[in-house]
Amino acid sequence: MIEQLLHLHWREPLWLGLAALPLLFGWWRRARHARLLRYADAELLPWAANQPVAQAGKRWRALAHGLAWVLLALAAAGPRLPLEVRAGEAAPRHRVTVMVVLDVSASMRATDIEPDRLTRARLELLDWLPRLQGERVGLILYAGEAGVLLPPTDDTALLQRALDQIDPRLIEVQGTNLAAALDLARAQLAAAPGRAKAILLLTDAEIDSVDEAAQAAVDGLRDAHLPLFVLGVGSEAGAPVPLPDGGFAERDGVQVQSRMADSAYRQWTDTTGGRFAAVRDGDADWSALHDGGIAALPGDPVEALGAMAWRELYAWCLAPALALFMMVYLPRRVAALIALAVCGAALAPPAAWADEAAAWQAWQQKQYARAQTLYAQAGGYGGQMGAGAAAWRQAEYAAAARHFAAALLLAENDAQRADALYNLGNAHYGRGQWQAAWEAFETVLRMRPNDARARANRDQAWQRLRRQRPDAPMQSDLGGRRGFLAEGRIQLDGQSGQTPDDPESEAAGMQVDRSAQVAAAAQQQDAEAPRPRLTVDPGLALSGLKKLERLEGRPVPMLKNLLKQDARRDDAERPPW
Numbered sequence: 217m218i219e220q221l222l223h224l225h226w227r228e229p230l231w232l233g234l235a236a237l238p239l240l241f242g243w244w245r246r247a248r249h250a251r252l253l254r255y256a257d258a259e260l261l262p263w264a265a266n267q268p269v270a271q272a273g274k275r276w277r278a279l280a281h282g283l284a285w286v287l288l289a290l291a292a293a294g295p296r297l298p299l300e301v302r303a304g305e306a307a308p309r310h311r312v313t314v315m316v317v318l319d320v321s322a323s324m325r326a327t328d329i330e331p332d333r334l335t336r337a338r339l340e341l342l343d344w345l346p347r348l349q350g351e352r353v354g355l356i357l358y359a360g361e362a363g364v365l366l367p368p369t370d371d372t373a374l375l376q377r378a379l380d381q382i383d384p385r386l387i388e389v390q391g392t393n394l395a396a397a398l399d400l401a402r403a404q405l406a407a408a409p410g411r412a413k414a415i416l417l418l419t420d421a422e423i424d425s426v427d428e429a430a431q432a433a434v435d436g437l438r439d440a441h442l443p444l445f446v447l448g449v450g451s452e453a454g455a456p457v458p459l460p461d462g463g464f465a466e467r468d469g470v471q472v473q474s475r476m477a478d479s480a481y482r483q484w485t486d487t488t489g490g491r492f493a494a495v496r497d498g499d500a501d502w503s504a505l506h507d508g509g510i511a512a513l514p515g516d517p518v519e520a521l522g523a524m525a526w527r528e529l530y531a532w533c534l535a536p537a538l539a540l541f542m543m544v545y546l547p548r549r550v551a552a553l554i555a556l557a558v559c560g561a562a563l564a565p566p567a568a569w570a571d572e573a574a575a576w577q578a579w580q581q582k583q584y585a586r587a588q589t590l591y592a593q594a595g596g597y598g599g600q601m602g603a604g605a606a607a608w609r610q611a612e613y614a615a616a617a618r619h620f621a622a623a624l625l626l627a628e629n630d631a632q633r634a635d636a637l638y639n640l641g642n643a644h645y646g647r648g649q650w651q652a653a654w655e656a657f658e659t660v661l662r663m664r665p666n667d668a669r670a671r672a673n674r675d676q677a678w679q680r681l682r683r684q685r686p687d688a689p690m691q692s693d694l695g696g697r698r699g700f701l702a703e704g705r706i707q708l709d710g711q712s713g714q715t716p717d718d719p720e721s722e723a724a725g726m727q728v729d730r731s732a733q734v735a736a737a738a739q740q741q742d743a744e745a746p747r748p749r750l751t752v753d754p755g756l757a758l759s760g761l762k763k764l765e766r767l768e769g770r771p772v773p774m775l776k777n778l779l780k781q782d783a784r785r786d787d788a789e790r791p792p793w
Contacts, residue, residue: 228293232293235286280543292530298526298527314414316354317397317419318382319417319419323392325457331659333449333450334449347502359387360393361389365378399433405440412514415442417447421450421476423477426477444488446482446485448495451475451476453475491504491509575591575602584607591606597626604617604618605639641654645673650677
């Protein structure tokens, strides 16, 4: 506070002379009163002039009047504080480069942390973004090998897009190669400008990841004076490790139970000067890691770039000055009415309520883009849920997933969490992420076993996941572009009706009769009926395939190849989780 006052600037300092007006008025009144006293002898004054009657509180009124003039003079002088901006935005105050290292191994799909460890880690990173104060952040993914998904940047929009692109399929080699990830993060930070740097690791902290190579990598961080901050996304109770093809991981015929062993990780953070925190509901984890850790690191000096702007403070002087003037000159009843009006305005419903009412009106008018904006401005659990539903109506499933994920973090009870997870599963389904959708609906059914809509949507996601080829480059197909979602078969909260069966499970236009007689008759009729000859023009076929190839987006293979450039292979044997 004192440091800010030292930088206080006055826009028009000459207006401070207004503070002398009460003194001038007081001197003039005293001189006028003295001239009146010289009008007659002292004995005749009671008959020559009316003596002022003493009024209770006159001294306090004079003091309030003088203080009001002083505050009015300060407001007119224009107090303000400097604020450096660049391209219309506030300049960063905390210049630190942070490399985020995210574990995407198979054990991160365990569900002891709802909805699963990897999804929760991604949601935690999204919850971390509003806390940033100008830090430059990069992102590394690792499993059996490591790769850079995003170099350090201070553009939060790029960082949020990178978080949306997180996919376990980007790393082909299975396992947990923590040493490669930490060494890659250290190399990235060595090439980054500045001296204030740190590493933020999000992992389930399995005991199998603690080995000599990881210890050597931590020693390298200590020697490079790089603090390691760890967010443990797991539990001591643990959970089985799901496999991509179904079932759970086993070792020597016994199902593997993935548990968090945080003792070694706590020792590593203490050695490097960082902190360890286990994921939990609320803000306690980020309060420990960011507010008390990363944000407390000494940052690099900020260059004086951009234009100078000001934070105006005149209102803090003008408002009390007007209040004092009203107390001095207005009758008490009028001043009381004005005070009640001001209190009523302060206690009026917040603007968020008005935003929600306007958003609901836009929703009823099917103006979903405007409804999404108003719901997002309203904020809170209800605002995020409304914004997600409006985005889903526009088929903007990535935006819907972000809003529903934010609602999941803001939920206050299990019922709200289940609703947010249900809609988050619908958003994943719309994006073609069948595995994430299935897991979201499965988690909802654990919380609400009798939810028929969640069960129907889970079955739809499972059918899509089962039909997907193991070597498919991405989870999408042409039928999904105008299939269930366009026909309303994936239901949002508030919709009713049964989910129909998958139309692709049987041939279109056919009804299967299980009786033997009908089946035999159908075979005989099919044998007697002439079969039309199918002809294909090779030129048209090649043209159609070429058009489909150009229409198909392939972000996963592209990102996978980019991450392979940073891969460091070794001969160490590790469990495939």
